[in-house]
Amino acid sequence: xxxxxxxxxxxxxxxAMSAISLNAVAQDKQGYWTNPASNNTxxxxxxxxxxxxxxxxxxxxxxxxxxxxxxxxAPARVVTxxxxxxxxAKPAPAPKPKPKPVAEKVTLAADVLFDFDKSVVKPxxxxxxxxxxQKVKAINLEVVIAIGHTDSIGSDAYNQKLSVxxxxxxxxxxxxxxxxxxRI
Numbered sequence: 001x002x003x004x005x006x007x008x009x010x011x012x013x014x015x016a017m018s019a020i021s022l023n024a025v026a027q028d029k030q031g032y033w034t035n036p037a038s039n040n041t042x043x044x045x046x047x048x049x050x051x052x053x054x055x056x057x058x059x060x061x062x063x064x065x066x067x068x069x070x071x072x073x074a075p076a077r078v079v080t081x082x083x084x085x086x087x088x089a090k091p092a093p094a095p096k097p098k099p100k101p102v103a104e105k106v107t108l109a110a111d112v113l114f115d116f117d118k119s120v121v122k123p124x125x126x127x128x129x130x131x132x133x134q135k136v137k138a139i140n141l142e143v144v145i146a147i148g149h150t151d152s153i154g155s156d157a158y159n160q161k162l163s164v165x166x167x168x169x170x171x172x173x174x175x176x177x178x179x180x181x182x183r184i
């Protein structure tokens with residue numbers, strides 16, 4: 001008797017268990033007609049629309065059938081990138097090179113400085129040498145070259161001695177005006 005009673009009990013328990021499990025599976029699809037034979041898929045019309053039950057409400061909507069009624073995901077937070085770092089400061093321009101000193105050559109006419117066949121500086125020549133001395137003080141002086149010339153009258157030896165005396169006379173006068181003697 002136990003076998004007779006046990007077998008229907010087992011069968012009833014199995015049917016009850018399967019009904020409970022089908023109900024649990026279909027729980028997420030409440031409000032829609034489902035087919036228990038095909039793993040509780042929602043029944044669809046010939047045009048692909050889901051069949052709703054008579055007690056369906058919009059709160060029972062599922063994404064498979066009514067995606068428009070599902071709550072929309074929160075919009076993604078727009079993250080603004082940080083502003084780019086400022087460009088590096090431009091390096092200060094290199095200082096301009098100092099201009100190279102320009103050698104300036106100043107020439108005085110000898111005919112104004114001396115009388116014929118003389119080595120003494122004339123007053124007109126002294127004013128020219130005063131101007132030269134002022135110019136020399138205003139510049140970075142390297143050297144003053146005093147060259148004495150004479151004319152072609154007379155012997156070469158005499159003219160050479162006269163040239164040297166005239167150059168020494170110009171040097172002496174410039175030294176008296178403050179030009180360093182070792183620069184002449």
